[in-house]
Amino acid sequence: MTTRHTHRYSALALSMACALMLPLAGHAQSDTREQQLEQRVAQLEQQLNELKAMIQAQKAAPAAPAAPAQNVAAAPAAATPVFSSAPGVSVALHGFVSASAFSQNKSFTYGNGQNALFPIPGSKGSLSGVDVRNTRFWLDFKGAKFAGNWSGGGRIEMDFFGGFNGTGAYSQQQPTPRLRQAYMDLTNLESGTTVRIGQQWDLMFPIDNSPTSLAHIAFPLGFGSGYGGWRFPGVVVMQDLNHGSTGAQWRLDVGVFEGTWSGPGNNVNYLTAGSAGFRPQVEARLHVQDKNWLAYFAAHYSKVDLRGVDGTAPTPIRSDVKSVGYEVGGQWKPGPWTFKGLAYAGNGLGEIFGAMSQFGDIKERGGFVQAGYSFTPNWSLYAFYAYSKPDSGDVITWMGNGSTGLLRNRQTALSLQYTAGSYDLSAEWMHDKLDSTSNGVDRKTTTGNQFSLNALYRF
Numbered sequence: 001m002t003t004r005h006t007h008r009y010s011a012l013a014l015s016m017a018c019a020l021m022l023p024l025a026g027h028a029q030s031d032t033r034e035q036q037l038e039q040r041v042a043q044l045e046q047q048l049n050e051l052k053a054m055i056q057a058q059k060a061a062p063a064a065p066a067a068p069a070q071n072v073a074a075a076p077a078a079a080t081p082v083f084s085s086a087p088g089v090s091v092a093l094h095g096f097v098s099a100s101a102f103s104q105n106k107s108f109t110y111g112n113g114q115n116a117l118f119p120i121p122g123s124k125g126s127l128s129g130v131d132v133r134n135t136r137f138w139l140d141f142k143g144a145k146f147a148g149n150w151s152g153g154g155r156i157e158m159d160f161f162g163g164f165n166g167t168g169a170y171s172q173q174q175p176t177p178r179l180r181q182a183y184m185d186l187t188n189l190e191s192g193t194t195v196r197i198g199q200q201w202d203l204m205f206p207i208d209n210s211p212t213s214l215a216h217i218a219f220p221l222g223f224g225s226g227y228g229g230w231r232f233p234g235v236v237v238m239q240d241l242n243h244g245s246t247g248a249q250w251r252l253d254v255g256v257f258e259g260t261w262s263g264p265g266n267n268v269n270y271l272t273a274g275s276a277g278f279r280p281q282v283e284a285r286l287h288v289q290d291k292n293w294l295a296y297f298a299a300h301y302s303k304v305d306l307r308g309v310d311g312t313a314p315t316p317i318r319s320d321v322k323s324v325g326y327e328v329g330g331q332w333k334p335g336p337w338t339f340k341g342l343a344y345a346g347n348g349l350g351e352i353f354g355a356m357s358q359f360g361d362i363k364e365r366g367g368f369v370q371a372g373y374s375f376t377p378n379w380s381l382y383a384f385y386a387y388s389k390p391d392s393g394d395v396i397t398w399m400g401n402g403s404t405g406l407l408r409n410r411q412t413a414l415s416l417q418y419t420a421g422s423y424d425l426s427a428e429w430m431h432d433k434l435d436s437t438s439n440g441v442d443r444k445t446t447t448g449n450q451f452s453l454n455a456l457y458r459f
Helices: 002-025 031-060 392-397
Strands: 082-086 089-104 127-131 136-147 150-159 178-188 193-201 231-240 249-257 281-289 293-305 320-332 337-347 363-374 379-390 406-420 423-436 444-458
Touching: 136 178, 379 392, 392 406
Parallel strands: none
Antiparallel strands: 082 089, 089 127, 089 136, 089 444, 136 150, 150 178, 178 193, 193 231, 231 249, 249 281, 281 293, 293 320, 320 337, 337 363, 363 379, 379 406, 406 423, 423 444
């Protein structure tokens, strides 16, 4: 088989060499001939990329059946299928299939199952089900030429949290796709600069430091009640600060994102307080990373006009809100241990899932910590805790005007996880304790529990 492939590669290489020589001989004949040459060179570049991929695949393939592996988790993953959408542009399909069988003793905010975050105050009744909406896929594009030392790429990413196909008896088994990210990258490898344009995570979301969980992926543990962030259309410039050096790598990210708020006006037609005038969200993040640790500091600012786009909405408390946030976080992996965490503080952070999604001039603070230990390359245990404390006076002041009376939240979770190759299995327990008020005077504590068995296949 090896000899046959060798002859095939030799023949292909010889044909490519001949094909390159023939157009060159008639290059000076006409402009049409030059265009044909350029097209032919582009085709040959694509064939060369395919040839390289075939050679790499052959090298990766075992020469003979291997003995059963003692440590399946350490086995190398199969090469990701790559195809081309244009000459020189590679497209890679990635994703995972996720399934969770769960049981709860309360109904949760944002939904039950895989998007449960904290209990609905005063809710009653146990429930169970199977949820597959975490299932996600994305396409990564690389290799497009822009100008000079700049090259391009991008990503389109979707999952299935877009709702259900109707409200009938069979709708729950027909989840709707949801666009998560859609952006293009312009990258200069010489200067270490990347410009990202399109819908993407804002800089307050801990994209490199989110809690580990197989049940809560799209809606992570502690999200909205220990940290925030969301995906917005915008522009981010990422600049390596010590590009090309060894040791810890420093990077500065600066972003401008679409303004947003919960009304007044149409929330799905750019008519909210965050869209009144030209009032984008402005953020920055300083990130440093080495072999087994990373750390970052992020800041957020925006100003919203509560009178709305037309300037006529009633404003019973004040006419504008300044949204300001600060966050510091990090991750450390000493040996079999993994530690993650962050702390934040801010004001008016409802637009990025802060204050348990309460909108108003509300101060808050919070954070999360997670510790994980790998007993073997296959088995791991994770413990998690998140805390969120909006200012009670601010919450009560803004009740009925963006606040829903949520005063404090504490969330804990334990997860036992088994990993083998591209598969992950886990048993997870999540407990949440929420303090709330319905009128500014009373106080109510609601606790909720969710137990889940989870499976995930990565491709």
